[in-house]
Amino acid sequence: MQAKAWLIAIMAASLQGCGQDKPAPEAAPTATGPRLTIAASETPDWQSVSAQVTTQDQAQVLARxxxxxxxxxxxxxxxxRKGQVIGRITDSQLAYQSAAYGAQAAAAQAQAMQARAELDRVKFLAANGVYAKARLEQAEAGASAxxxxxxxxxxxxxxxxxMAGQGAVVAPADGRVLRADVPAGSPVAPGMVVAVITSGPMVLRLDLPEALAAKIRPGARVRxxxxAGEGGVTRIYPAVTAGQVSAxxxxxxxDASLIGRRLGAQLAVGTHRGIIVPRAFILTRYGLDYxxxxxKSGAVTQVPVQTAPADDGRVEILSGVAAGDVLVGAGTGAGR
Incomplete structure (x- = not known):
């Protein structure tokens, strides 16, 4: 009996020691930092599109x-610069034609001088009654011809x-030469493109699927x-080319030094109700957002959320919380 009582006492002491090793439950953390009550608001729907750096127009330098x-x-x-001579086209036939017409002009000038002298002589004789009036009129007609x-x-x-002067190749506008790939010495025809020059202010040209044609409006925001910053749509081209609309x-x-550079852009094509919060209210750990x-009791709970970038460095919470919930700013000393 004594041995049995001794064994029971040892087992009770062991159980008592195990109970003392168990940690006490942690107290729920309290919200001591800045708080934000979530409210849904109108936020833009962003559509990823392709964009190209270009100018409003492109001027072609044509052979005349x-x-x-x-x-x-x-x-x-x-x-x-506008009006700058950047090349010259020569046609040897024009020189021969000019010389031929010059010779004709010299011969016609000699005939005109002869006719003028004949007219003066006929006038004198007609005044003295030698020639009739008809002869005078004939001489006047010959001088006029x-x-x-x-x-x-x-x-x-x-x-x-x-026409020979039109052989000067002149820049039609101020800008940067995009192409000048016709080598000197090459034959050209009227209307042939010798060079292409930028014209007008720098713009970002969007290539949009035709499905977005009904959603885009002048003034639509673009990132x-x-x-940094945003731009606005200023012009929508009224045509569909290969299934795309340009704006x-x-x-x-x-950057005006790289005309034709491709960039990624986002176009606001509408709005939806969303939850937008400052980035300071989101924790990121191992690629996950919380x-x-x-x-209501002041205890803080860490919940996983799904986010997306929004305006001004803020984020949109897509899931995990709802309107009316109260968030605590990250890094405020609240429990994690």
Whole structure:
């Protein structure tokens, strides 16, 4: 009996020691930091689209006469001014035509001088009764015809010279040369593109699926990856090309040195009710986002949430909390 009582006493002492090793339950943390009561608000729906840095227009430098491109003084990337001569087209036939019309003008001038002298002689004789009035009128008509022939020959020569002057390749606008890939010495025809020059202000051109054509409006907000601030749609092109609609966006800070550069952008195509909170109310651990939610008793619970970027460095909470919940700012000393 004594041995049995001794064994029972040892077992009781062991159980008592095990109970003392069990930690006491932690007290629920309390919300001591800044709090935010969640409320839903209208937030834009962002659609990812492709964008290209370009100018509002592109001016083509065209050949106006046939001939050989004797000189081209610009290359892709050069800046030009409106009216600047950047090349010249020559046509050897124009020189021969100008010389021929010049000879005709000289011959017509000699005939006109002869007709004028004959008219003066006939006038003198007619005044003295030698010639009749009909003979005087005939001499006046001959002098007028000779003068007209002189003027026609000179006009033809001036026309050839003006055509030769159109061989100057002139920049139609201020801008940067995008393409100038016709080498000097190449034959060109009227209307052939010799160079392409940017024209107008810098814009961001969006390539949108035609399904978004009915949703986009002038003034719609646009964000660009890697750029601060936002832009607005200024122009929507009224045509669908290969299933896409183009729109221009006015955006500050575009790099004019890389025309044609592709960028990622987001276009606001509508709104929805969402929960937007400052980033300070979200904790991120091992790639997962959490929010500290305060209960009615003041205890803080850490709940996982799903988030998406929003405006001004804020985030939108997609799931995990609801309107009316109270969040505690992260890093305020609340329980984690």
């Amino acid at each position: 006469i046939p001939g050989l491109l004797s000189t081209l003084s610009v290359r892709a990337g050069d800046m030009v 000779a003068s007209a022939q002189t003027q026609a020959a000179r006009a033809q020569q001036a026309s050839v010279r003006a 660009v990856d890697g750029m 221009d966006v006015a955006m500050a800070g575009l 929010a500290l939610m305060a209960g």
